[in-house]
Amino acid sequence: MTRARSLDQPLALRLVSGAGLALWVLIAAFPLFWIAAMSFKLPLDAFSSSPLQVILGPATRQAAGGASPVAIAVAVLALVLAWWAARRLRHLTARLGWPAAAAVAVAATLLLVVVAAPLLVRGLEAALGAIPALRVLSEPVLGMTMRNYRGVWIDRAFYRQFLNSMFVTAGVVTVSLTVGTLAGYGLARTRTNLAFWLLIAALIFRAMPHSVLVAGYLPAFINSREILAPLWQNALTGPFLRLFSAEAPTLYGQPVAVIAVLVAINQPFTIWMLRSFFANIPAELDEAARVDGCSHFEAFRRVIIPVMWPGVITTGLFSFLLAYNDYLVTALLLDAQSLTMVPTISQFLNSENTATDQLVAIAAAVSITAPLFLLVLVFQRHIVGGLTQGAVKG
Secondary structure (H helix, E strand, O other): OOOOHHHOOOOOHHHHHHHHHHHHHHHHHHHHHHHHHHOOHHHHHOOOOOHHHHHOOOOHHHOOOOOOOHHHHHHHHHHHHHHHHHHHHHHHHHHHHHHHHHHHHHHHHHHHHHHHHHHHHHHHHHHHOHHHHHHHHHHOOOOOOOHHHHHHHOOHHHHHHHHHHHHHHHHHHHHHHHHHHHHHHHHOOOOOOOHHHHHHHHHHHHHHHHHHHHHHHHHHOOOOHHHHHHHOOOOHHHHOOOOOOOOOOOOOHHHHHHHHHHHHHHHHHHHHHHHHHHOOOOOHHHHHHHOOOOOOHHHHHHHHHHHHHHHHHHHHHHHHHHOOOOHHHHHHOOOOOOOOOHHHHHHHHHHOOOOOHHHHHHHHHHHHHHHHHHHHOOOOOHHHHHHHHHOOOO
């Protein structure tokens, strides 16, 4: 069936909309591109008033070397291969399941970027350097250095904040999806008015500013040892609780307690989103599974969840972003040893005065974007399918 030409947009409208979209992409991507370019430069180039010097880094190239045309070509090829592999990840997911497939994808990407690409670059540069006519391809043309990244990850031990972020994020995503899928499924299948009022209450709670919620949590966290002490001293509950801790614990600075707070903040949104996904799945699937002998939970696990997988992954992504990018809750409820990456970077930017220290902070800010790109790259098809599934009534 051919498309009616009358439905096509006028050329002028297509040009205007295309130009507007390109301008928006440029404005949105410029800060990330600019700080990424600065993070690989020495201060003389990074803080130069000339944009070309910031990008090309001539002083960095002379002092610390840089990337040759061969290295740039290999880096582009590695990105293309990673993108191509991610688009075909669904075949691996069908065989291994998405957790194993995601682990394989991450390992393969790290192997390609960290091991294979550098070995290939060194081999090609050595081969081309022996040929006078092609030697220019092996010489640095773009000034780059990893000095700033070594400064933040090794000298500042930023990997500790990275591990803290991964622990908090994994906990929030796991609890949010476990509770959200069960609650969303139950609310989507119930026929009582109670479900409506529960969703309204969840929406009101989600609309509250985080500062209001944290203001209520903070005093309880700070005084948690005194608040919980009567339970440890009680004759009934004390013997059992002292099996886990000799005295009442403090919640302040504990990542597990912060996970509970972030789950409480995020859970209403998760329930709303998953409930809309479940509502788009015909109830006849549940009935057919029950006829075949499944219990309610078996029907949910064996029939509904496989259909819902894109929606679960999409919701999990939003839960991941909430915990990964959170500043207010983690900055106020975690101590210095348990801080995650976002508040730590804020401390770097506020406390560093020299140009070198500022570049180290910028390198840390660029570093935290890598997991986000990798996550979207791996789950791109599921995310698109989940957004489509949630937007169209089945």
